[in-house]
Amino acid sequence: MNTESEKKPIFYKTWAFRYLAIACLALIACAVGALFYNHHPKPLKENRFAKRDIHAGSSRATLTLADGKKIILDDAPNGILAQESGSSIIRTGTGQITYAVNEKGADADVAKDKGVNSLETPIGGQYQVRLPDGTKVWLNAGSKLTYPASFPPNKARKVELIGEAYFEVPKIVAKSLIPGNDTTINVTFIVVSEKQRIEVEAARFNISGYPNDESTKTTVLEGAAQINYYNLIKVDQQSTIGVDGLQITAANPKEAVAWKNGLFLFQEESLETIMKSISRWYDVEIVYTNDAVRKELFSLSVSRFDNISATLKSLENTGLVKFKIKGRKITVLR
Template sequence: MDFRQDNRSITEIAYKRLQGTASDEEIEIYERWYASFKDEELELGEGDVDATSQLGAGLYSKLMLKVSKEQPKKTSYIIHLKWFAAAAVLVLGMAYWLYQSNALNKLLNNQSARQVQIVPGKAKATLKLANGRSILLQENEDGLVIDSKSLKYTDGTGIVIPENQLLNRQEMILSTPKGGTYQVVLPDGSKVWLNALSSIKLPADFASAFERHVELSGEAYFEVAKSKIRYQGSQKRRPFLVSVGNRTVEVLGTHFNIKSYAEEKGVKTTLLEGSVRVGTGNKYKVISPGQQALVTNDNISTSTVDVEEAVAWKNGNFQFADEDIQHVMLDIARWYNVEVVYQGAVTKERFGGTISRNKPITEVLASLEETGAVHFKIEGRSVIVMR
């Protein structure tokens, strides 16, 4: 069979392969077609990158996944043009074939009948006041602004609260659920971005106390504003402290990310700008931009990291570097509000790459499946992970 001249047959087989209905003979045809591409046909040259490979790369949103067995520190990021070209042919060919055969409508109807629609997370949060009242914040707003006397959204729209409840006299907790994220401007002008399933607590005296002290659960990115207050007869810069359980981050600079989910190992503080002092018990370490401090129990270790990976979530991406599937699925589960179930042995292979968090979960999982290292099945709001 001349595979290059019979893309429609290949796309039909590819579709059946995805549905699990392809015969052994058809799978063999598909694999021979894939093997028929030569890497040298797709070598990169200035100005002559194959259009098909470019399209394949765009369709998969820069996700470059390389599986590495038994070498967790050597995970590679390779722009595999052969794979991208094949992916593009499949995507375009399948779209044409599905349209021609009306299979797309049938597929969507069947899926909607038996499956819950799983969409990406969005701006979603709740503000809890000291009297127990909870305010469900509007999803069509970019964020919340808290000052000493009022609450409002970032576009200036006010939030009504009882007149006898002055904000500078009560504790507040801003929290996001699974599938939620939110930005908040604190009374001192500091900005905080909360990731999914996270919360930040402000004490009643945040605006007036010498020390600005907040408590964090989950993950947040901070841009801390400079603030001075008259203290012991002179103007002094107010410290900014973030507590995560019995661990404390003292801000000496401005931009940093803290990840502190209970189901993950330790507390990670990644510094982008300025400096911070990380402490647990009686131990403290100061880190510089480009460094990450990991606090586990009473130990503090530091390392140089790619800060873009730490804040990828804030910029709308998943980004993994040499991560196991369990860590990858933790981030996916929080963002898409799904439960993850492992069926059989869990793959030991590692993953790395970047993909938009705005894509449907099916696209994210399909991209991971392309490595051949893992497979998925969706049942309701559960994602079943298989080898």
Template sequence: MEYKRAQELLNKYLEGNCSPEEIDLVESWYLKETDRPPALQTEPDYSALGKNIWKDIQQENTKTRKLVPFYKWAAAAAILFILGAGLYYMTNIRTAPVQSVEHFAQNDIAPGGNKAFLTLANGKRIALDDAGNGKIADQTGVSISKTADGKLVYTVSDALKSNQKNSRTANFNTIETPKGGQYQVDLPDGTKVWLNAGSSLRYLAQFAAAKREVELKGEAYFEVAKRTVDGKRLPFIVKTNIQEVEVLGTHFNINSYEDEGNTKTTLLEGSVAVHPVLTNGTIVPGRTIKPGEQSTLNASVLKVATVDTEQVLAWKEGFFMFDDENLQSIMYQVARWYDVEVEFKESGLKTKEFSGTVSRFGNVSQVLKKIELTGSVHFKIEGRRIVVMK
């Protein structure tokens, strides 16, 4: 990689203007370079270097008044350091102990992709990744099609639309993504839903005239279509096991994985009301959240805080993104996307916190290697099990 071209690419990376392919290029090159054994004849003062880099970053951020996520600065600073000074150190070779990465190369695991199962009202179950493109089913005036880019689309016939007020047909469908799967579905009302791995959405193939309601397990991002009946906006309700979210027309993300212990609702656009649901089914008046806010519901306690929405939606854009996130939470995400089991050799490792970003479309070794670069944790891949140790 020529130095001038690398500088131009890194500037785009810092500014957030890289294409997904360019991001992969930068990060893959960085991982390749960091796999080389240390070749330092004179040990540099890493502490001083780190302080100077951080000082420059702070000054640049103050000058430009532009919020740039730290992970981008950290990765780019590391690469620039390798480009500028690395050749000197690499040509002055002194063999040093280095951790082998053969356990990654021999047992690497490929990422997930567009995989899901659709269960129709009559009980028929369709593997969407095996189904051909085009129409895959019809349900009383509703056509269900699969597009070439891996999306499920519902189309309501004109005759059914004109008679929608009188229709009472309850054809429930369920779309489920397995571990290692994700999928997008366009619901009959035009609402777009992106499902993360290990999630399911239950909904009517044709919504009733007075109410739109879906049931979610796992994580999904919604872009709710605005609909009106007799001049009034038609509510859209998302139910999980512990809450109801009432929507009028908005963009938001809900994370309701049961193994994570709480449910998080993050609003990007519009307005939603989050209501806790007690174990006896009672709906408790909750809170209305604003764009940029996230509600967290745990044991009927609802809290609201401002969050980085870019981080929350990283999964939808094809990234893992962590900001002082504990390792247990990180490995939950890794386990779902790569369809693996995770074993911690020591429980104390679960609370260690990490920050950074990495593509979801590389092998699992790319994620593990980035975390290992911190020097505080080590991974071993055994079949479809990842062992976490000191």
């Protein structure tokens, strides 16, 4: 039988083992905690614009018919909306309408010369239209396109633009109007916009000519364009009409049509120009606390469909400018 003195070492060994186990567990817990802290994603910084953020624009426009009737296209159903000058006006989906010329219906109606329509986008809106001749037009925010519901045969196709639009014009071949002449001619397409007249036969090009801009710019992506009768703009060139008259320079086509592709894309552009584009798309007022910052040059590449905070934060990351949002007013801080 064991004595008390013989039991004590076992008792002490048992408690020593327990202390050692507890210490090991504590070390393991600390190691796991450190590992979790280092590898677990840290909470993102709070977006200081979150409570005052502003959503991007969307597909919105108003179609005005020859008789003055207005159709709000964002509320209109898909299908035939109206019949004008031998054409059916069809809403084919969100953000687009097309003109389908009815067989034998166009000639008689066009002779009356009454089928003038207009498509107008509000600030914060954009829309796409396929004209009766097959020309595709993307209309940017705060813009207006006026055009005939059916183009007369053998005559120039003429439209008028206020604001900004991208055009894809197909080639149209027709018989000569000269009596006894059986040759064919290429029917021209004419765009009359702020301070200019653009004439093409088949081309892809962008025109930006808002009334409150300092200049009107036309960029050719395919084909060629004749501006104001005597000047030719070729592929990857841009004409600028401003206080210094007409200038033709090399262009960045991707930058010119970025808006149509859902982007804000600017390379070394003045903040004032960038903020004008932002104000038209997000429907906001821009206020400057320091006029000098207007001329500062910035580069920007963000989605047009993000909230305004993403766009403003991209500019703030340069460290040169900050913004404050109050309602629909954006204050530019130096």
